[in-house]
Structure formats: C-alpha cells, structure tokens
Amino acid sequence: MQTVVVGRLTAVHLQPGMHAGEGASIRREGIPTAVVKKTRAAFLDALRQVREANDVAGAEDVAYTETVARAVSGFLEVVGALNRKHEFLYTLERDEVIDAVDMLAAQLSESARAALDPLLEAALDD
Helix, strand or coil: CEECCCCCCCCCEECCCCCECECCCCCCCCCCHHHHHHHHHHHHHHHHHHHHHHHHCCCCCHHHHHHHHHHHHHHHHHHHHHHHHHCCCCHHHHHHHHHHHHHHCCCCCHHHHHHHHHHHHHHHCC
C-alpha cells in the first residue's frame, strides 16, 4: 500500500491499481464516520486539483498558484465547517490538517503559502 498523506484523518491508502476513494478503512475513534468521510473527500478533491494544476502548469505559473490556493481554501472551508458543527479537531487532528495543507501547498512560493495562514487559522479556530 502507498500512503498519499500521513495522518489518519486525511490518509488515503492505495494499493497498486486502486483509485483514490477506494481502500483504507475510514473508521476513526471518537470522530463520527461521516466527518472522516467528508474530510477525506475534501482532501482528495483538493489533491486532485493540485495534481491537475501541476500537469497543466509549472509551480512558477500564476494559474498554478491560484488553483492550489483555491483547492486548499476549499479543503479548509470543509474542515472548518465540520469542526464548528462536530468539534472534532484536537491536537493530533489539527496537526494532520496542517500536514495536509503543507503537502498540498508544497510547491507554492513562501509568500503564497503565507497567504494561506489566515485560512488555516480560521479553519482550526474553536
């Protein structure tokens, strides 16, 4: 199995020949299954957008930066809304969300990544 992202909340484990969305158990102790599914689906959608942008444009391209920023923003909006409703983000889960955002934004410039910080803070805010 290949792990796309480390973190039980957003992890996607793929066996050769499998597509994202198939595979890993999504059961997470203490967090409703629906929340884990929605979080993972939002991450997969953001990951797909980042990969498509990478295929079309280079990391130096403005269109790439805008696409990645929109993908991360969409992911964080879902996480923030779910957290406000279910209050499931504790220290470990917050770290996992930060790791997921770091992975999605890995090829962005430092200033573009810094521009995402307020979105990340808002999503993780209690």
